[in-house]
Amino acid sequence: MNIGFIGFGNVSKKLAGLMDENAILTSKEGRSENTVRNIDESKATVLDSFEEVARKSDILISAASPGESVKIAEKYGKLTKGIYLDLNNISPKTAIEISDKVNNFADAAIIGGINRDFTLFLAGENSKSLKFLDKYFPVKIVSNNIGDASRLKMLRSIYTKSISAVLMEVMEVAESLNLKDELMDTIAISEGENFKDSAISRIKNTKNSSKRKKEELAEILEYFPNENLEMVEAALKKLSDI
Amino acid sequence: MNIGFIGFGNVSKKLAGLMDENAILTSKEGRSENTVRNIDESKATVLDSFEEVARKSDILISAASPGESVKIAEKYGKLTKGIYLDLNNISPKTAIEISDKVNNFADAAIIGGINRDFTLFLAGENSKSLKFLDKYFPVKIVSNNIGDASRLKMLRSIYTKSISAVLMEVMEVAESLNLKDELMDTIAISEGENFKDSAISRIKNTKNSSKRKKEELAEILEYFPNENLEMVEAALKKLSDI
Numbered sequence: 001m002n003i004g005f006i007g008f009g010n011v012s013k014k015l016a017g018l019m020d021e022n023a024i025l026t027s028k029e030g031r032s033e034n035t036v037r038n039i040d041e042s043k044a045t046v047l048d049s050f051e052e053v054a055r056k057s058d059i060l061i062s063a064a065s066p067g068e069s070v071k072i073a074e075k076y077g078k079l080t081k082g083i084y085l086d087l088n089n090i091s092p093k094t095a096i097e098i099s100d101k102v103n104n105f106a107d108a109a110i111i112g113g114i115n116r117d118f119t120l121f122l123a124g125e126n127s128k129s130l131k132f133l134d135k136y137f138p139v140k141i142v143s144n145n146i147g148d149a150s151r152l153k154m155l156r157s158i159y160t161k162s163i164s165a166v167l168m169e170v171m172e173v174a175e176s177l178n179l180k181d182e183l184m185d186t187i188a189i190s191e192g193e194n195f196k197d198s199a200i201s202r203i204k205n206t207k208n209s210s211k212r213k214k215e216e217l218a219e220i221l222e223y224f225p226n227e228n229l230e231m232v233e234a235a236l237k238k239l240s241d242i
Numbered sequence: 243m244n245i246g247f248i249g250f251g252n253v254s255k256k257l258a259g260l261m262d263e264n265a266i267l268t269s270k271e272g273r274s275e276n277t278v279r280n281i282d283e284s285k286a287t288v289l290d291s292f293e294e295v296a297r298k299s300d301i302l303i304s305a306a307s308p309g310e311s312v313k314i315a316e317k318y319g320k321l322t323k324g325i326y327l328d329l330n331n332i333s334p335k336t337a338i339e340i341s342d343k344v345n346n347f348a349d350a351a352i353i354g355g356i357n358r359d360f361t362l363f364l365a366g367e368n369s370k371s372l373k374f375l376d377k378y379f380p381v382k383i384v385s386n387n388i389g390d391a392s393r394l395k396m397l398r399s400i401y402t403k404s405i406s407a408v409l410m411e412v413m414e415v416a417e418s419l420n421l422k423d424e425l426m427d428t429i430a431i432s433e434g435e436n437f438k439d440s441a442i443s444r445i446k447n448t449k450n451s452s453k454r455k456k457e458e459l460a461e462i463l464e465y466f467p468n469e470n471l472e473m474v475e476a477a478l479k480k481l482s483d484i
Contacts, residue, residue, distance in 0.1 A: 111428050119431060121424075142424050155416050155425045160432075162408040162473075169473045170400045173466060182363075182384050183397045186353050189361060190402075192434070224415060228483060231404075231411045234476035241470060 004057030004080070006050050006072055007064030011087055013038045014114050015061070018136040025053045054079040059130070063087040069094060070101075077102035083126050091223065092147035092154065099124070099146045106130055107146045109153040123148035158220055158232055161213055164206040165235035167199050210242045246299030246322070248292050248314055249306030253329055255280045256356050257303070260378040267295045296321040301372070305329040311336060312343075319344035325368050333465065334389035334396065341366070341388045348372055349388045351395040365390035400462055400474055403455055406448040407477035409441050452484045 004025040005012045016024045024044040028036050039046060047053050054060055054076040062072045062085065069088040077084045077098065084102040086095065087110060099105035106126040112118035119138040122130055124146040133139045142148045174183040188195040206213060217236040221229060246267040247254045258266045266286040270278050281288060289295050296302055296318040304314045304327065311330040319326045319340065326344040328337065329352060341347035348368040354360035361380040364372055366388040375381045384390045416425040430437040448455055459478040463471060 112431050117431060119428070121428070140424075140427070142421070148419075148421060148424075151419055152421055152424055152428055155412055155419070155421060156428045158412045158415065159408065159425075159429055162412070163405065166401065166404040166408065166473045169471060170397055170404070173400065173469050173471075174397050176469070177390075177393055177397070179384070179390060179394055179397060182382075182390075182394055183401075185382070186361070186363070186394055186398050187401055189354050189359060192436075194434075227415050227418070228480075229411060229415075230476040230479045230483075231408045231473065234472040237472045238470075241472075 001058045002056050002082075004053040004060045004082075005044070006053065006060070006062045006076055008035045008038045008042070008044070009063060010038075011110065011114050012061065012063045013042060015063075015087075015137075016042050016044055019133070025056055027053050050076050051079060055081075058082040059085065061085045061087060066090055066094075070097060073098040073101045077105075080104075083130060085130075089153070090150055091219065092150040093223070095147045095150045105146065107149040109149040111153055111156060121149045121152055123152075154220055154223065157216060158229070160202075161206070161217055162231045162235045164202045164213075165231075165238040167203050168206060168238060171199070171203060206239065207242055210239045214239045243300045244298050244324075246295040246302045246324075247286070248295065248302070248304045248318055250277045250280045250284070250286070251305065252280075253352065253356050254303065254305045255284060257305075257329075257379075258284050258286055261375070267298055269295050292318050293321060297323075300324040301327065303327045303329060308332055308336075312339060315340040315343045319347075322346075325372060327372075331395070332392055333461065334392040335465070337389045337392045347388065349391040351391040353395055353398060363391045363394055365394075396462055396465065399458060400471070402444075403448070403459055404473045404477045406444045406455075407473075407480040409445050410448060410480060413441070413445060448481065449484055452481045456481045 001022045002025055003019055003022045005016060008026050020043045025047055026039055026044045027047045027050050029049050057080050059082050060080040064072060066088045069086055069090050078101055083104045083106050085106055085108045086098055087108055095107045104126045107123040109121045110118050111121055119140055121140050121142050123142040125144055127141045142152055171180060174180040184196045214236060217232055220232055243264045244267055245261055245264050247258060250268050262285045267289055268281055268286045269289050269292045270281060271291050299322050301324050302322040306314060308330045311328055311332050320343055325346045325348050327348055327350045328340055329350055337349045346368045349365040351363045352360050353363055361382055363382050363384050365384040367386055369383045384394055413422060416422040426438045456478060459474055462474055
């Protein structure tokens with residue numbers, strides 16, 4: 001089976017490595033130095049153009065950047081007769097838009113860290129024929145509705161970002177009372193030993209990428225205008241305080 | 243050693259049972275039918291009055307109800323030469339108030355469920371002489387500052403109540419998208435197998451006692467007027483929507 005990649009960043013590199021008993025196709029056409037290095041380190045067959053990659057692929061994976069996803073679908077996605085997967089962390093709205101442009105779209109989202117534990121969530125009619133990928137990594141089919149994989153990722157993001165905001169808030173108060181370690185210990189009683197490390201890494205992570213996380217929270221509020229998202233709104237305010 | 247109890251509800255019953263190699267003292271003076279049954283089921287020595295309990299105790303534990311804590315301290319706490327513990331879930335302010343009324347106050351808070359895993363947190367100079375109680379159940383000394391045990395409990399309450407509000411919010415959206423089970427599964431990837439049961443029980447618990455939890459959140463906001471508690475404020479709003 002031919003599995004083509006448009007874009008060869010961390011996600012593509014990892015997935016290509018896990019699936020390399022298949023023929024991995026990609027191209028260096030217009031790619032950055034980093035990407036070319038990733039390709040050289042992989043077992044990918046390098047074709048002259050992404051057009052050729054698209055035409056030869058049984059599965060075509062777009063993993064470049066969210067901003068390019070629609071353009072890539074228009075330019076290459078419509079050329080493939082295979083199944084088209086978009087792993088650009090797109091919104092449910094964009095997933096539906098792209099599914100109209102390509103032949104066999106499967107809605108997809110990677111949940112978890114690509115270099116730790118991740119699961120590939122799939123949605124839509126075409127996802128059934130991708131079930132065999134669970135030989136290589138965990139795969140879950142969410143539903144037949146295009147957009148549900150990205151919706152699920154969005155919901156998970158409501159959870160993780162709001163939790164990080166709660167942690168930031170309570171740890172700040174605890175610090176001012178000189179009770180930070182003690183609080184970590186008392187929460188660990190119910191949340192388990194792992195709590196402390198996970199809390200510290202969540203707070204650090206949120207502070208380091210607060211701009212992007214604020215954008216994602218704003219997107220969530222925009223996507224669900226009719227829900228009472230008080231906690232998401234407060235998390236956005238909290239991140240704006242940083 | 244004589245350990246006296248004023249009030250003999252669930253907390254006292256449990257602690258008395260765990261410590262009953264000591265002499266457990268209490269009184270039925272003015273107590274309810276339920277309390278009298280708890281006393282009869284325990285190994286407590288029943289004295290005629292709480293005054294007598296107070297005078298004979300090396301450790302005197304007040305565990306009746308938060309509203310009565312100051313009154314009990316004034317009436318009986320000042321009679322004891324032993325260490326006085328208040329387990330009425332009092333605020334840090336009340337802890338300081340009571341410590342002025344009794345001879346040897348130790349600030350105390352039970353964190354966790356009394357019938358599951360709990361730890362007795364202690365603060366203040368007198369807590370050192372209670373360290374031996376860790377023969378019977380987990381004990382942690384927080385600091386020498388009266389109020390820190392209750393402050394710690396309050397901080398933990400910020401965490402647990404805000405987390406419950408986040409769970410309520412995200413599960414409501416997930417339900418409207420028909421993705422509730424799927425969301426539980428995706429969060430469990432990072433939070434562990436236990437996540438689903440814990441989330442369901444937190445949401446149920448919050449809905450069942452939303453009135454009390456709202457009061458506790460309002461108390462927290464009142465106690466920390468100068469902190470930016472956006473998540474706590476949002477949690478209070480969320481609970482008001484129930």
